[in-house]
Amino acid sequence: ILRPKYPVQKLYAFSTIQEVEINLTVIGQYVDYLVKEQGVKNVFVNGTTGEGLALSTQERKQLAEEWAKHAAAIGASGIAGIAPFFFKPTNKDTLVAFLREVASEAPGIPFYYYHIPPLTGVKIRVEELLDGIKEQIPTFQGVKFSDTDLLDFAQCVKNHKEQFVLLYGVDEHLLSALAVGATGAVGSTYNYLGKKNNLMLEAFAKQDLALAQRYQFCTGEFLSFVFKLGFGVAQTKAVMTFTSGIPMGPPRLPLLSASVDFIEKAKAKMTSLIL
């Protein structure tokens, strides 16, 4: 959630780009919206959608505190870490050693590995990573798995479902992940399709696969449409803005705001979605 830092746009060489600062004032309203309108039960703060990687440590702390305050929580119920993505770990042991250092800074808080190879470029299989990880990282609690390798995910479930929380993070594939035993889901589309996805979870739990598929196809229909227009975090913010009415603001560089053309088309598509 960002907002322009200056009222007047700064001029850059080829386009107008705004410097943006975080906007804490809308978080209370945002929490209410997620809970009441979308049935969202937990929030993943400073992740991909919240542009955590584009924020300073100070900004991330401010955001986490503001979310915790409005969510009436005393603190975080968990923290998550991604793999280092510039100098990358090339094997499981170095990745575990890295995560262990991060996790040990907060010894009382459950730690999750955020597996997102499309963005980190680190493709070390989670099945392999989880093997023996609890001995190395005592606070290890689970994985947010944002990849389409459902064999890797299924192996994680098969070997560790009792021990770890396995959250799936590719929203358009969630039903497939449920089929192999996902514990839950974390994703950007639950900001605006949360209600439909909760109904999908319910249908799946009642073994009504045909109904669950219709909800999954709804997410798929929307995403497959917007993917063709160019879809990323900036566009997600635009969709969240028009569905919730809460201003999510522009993204921070190198991302650029969604175009008016994108917003119009995405809005029309969203309105046309039928179950």
Ligand SMILES: CC(=O)N[C@H](C=O)[C@@H](O)[C@H](O)[C@H](O)CO
């Ligand atoms: C790369 C990315 O942003 N992944 C998100 C979660 O991790 C997902 O929620 C996707 O935004 C969503 O599945 C649409 O592809």
Ligand SMILES: CC(=O)C(=O)O
């Ligand atoms: C949505 C999500 O999973 C993220 O922003 O990291």
